[in-house]
Amino acid sequence: MRDNLSETSVDANPLQQFRTWFYETKESGGVDEVNAMTLSTIDSEGFPRGRVVLLKKYDEFGFYFYTNYNSEKGKSIDANGKVSLSFFWPNMERQVIVKGVAKRTSVEDATNYFHSRPKGSQLGALVSDQSSVISNREILEKRLMELEIEYTNKEIPKPEHWGGYLVSPISFEFWQGRPNRLHDRISYNLVDSDWLIERLQP
Numbered sequence: 001m002r003d004n005l006s007e008t009s010v011d012a013n014p015l016q017q018f019r020t021w022f023y024e025t026k027e028s029g030g031v032d033e034v035n036a037m038t039l040s041t042i043d044s045e046g047f048p049r050g051r052v053v054l055l056k057k058y059d060e061f062g063f064y065f066y067t068n069y070n071s072e073k074g075k076s077i078d079a080n081g082k083v084s085l086s087f088f089w090p091n092m093e094r095q096v097i098v099k100g101v102a103k104r105t106s107v108e109d110a111t112n113y114f115h116s117r118p119k120g121s122q123l124g125a126l127v128s129d130q131s132s133v134i135s136n137r138e139i140l141e142k143r144l145m146e147l148e149i150e151y152t153n154k155e156i157p158k159p160e161h162w163g164g165y166l167v168s169p170i171s172f173e174f175w176q177g178r179p180n181r182l183h184d185r186i187s188y189n190l191v192d193s194d195w196l197i198e199r200l201q202p
């Protein structure tokens with residue numbers, strides 16, 4: 001009941017269509033973290049794994065997020081860059097699914113973003129060997145306290161294994177809830193550098 005989507009009225013460029021939906025959802029005030037997205041990767045055994053990460057930026061090249069390169073997702077992406085991103089904005093009755101290829105961003109990009117984060121988040125990145133097992137929480141809290149003292153008046157260095165990925169999209173699906181389950185689904189597929197726009201059955 002919120003809106004509709006038509007293959008003739010959507011933007012010819014899916015990133016522009018995403019920009020419109022992202023903006024409208026943000027303006028609606030009905031979603032706490034509009035930029036929370038499920039990143040799905042394929043592990044070395046061929047199993048998919050989805051987890052939420054935050055979209056930090058998007059532009060004509062694609063979607064950017066930041067993480068620990070040694071994490072489960074980092075290892076999966078470095079072996080197989082084919083990933084999916086999905087957004088669900090319940091109040092708008094909208095879903096967006098993106099398929100694309102993830103590549104590390106430059107060290108400069110990662111360093112700039114790292115230093116724009118609150119000091120606590122920077123130290124947290126230093127403390128955590130993300131996705132590896134630890135015997136208890138106290139070890140992490142102790143490490144954090146030690147680092148807080150060590151870096152009281154010093155710039156915190158970006159860990160080498162921390163940085164960004166850019167997901168360059170090859171396909172999109174925009175889903176708009178409609179009455180009687182006749183939802184609108186518009187797909188975009190990159191064909192010879194052009195976006196082919198088609199309607200999918202709900």
Ligand SMILES: Cc1cc2nc3c(=O)[nH]c(=O)nc-3n(C[C@H](O)[C@H](O)[C@H](O)COP(=O)(O)O)c2cc1C
Nearest residue numbers: 036051052053054065066067068071072073074131
């Ligand atoms: C709302 C939300 C936002 C998150 N944002 C990030 C993020 O931007 N980067 C990140 O590495 N993990 C983020 N996480 C944690 C991940 O979901 C995940 O637990 C972590 O990255 C380890 O995943 P992995 O072991 O599959 O690599 C977020 C979790 C939630 C619930």
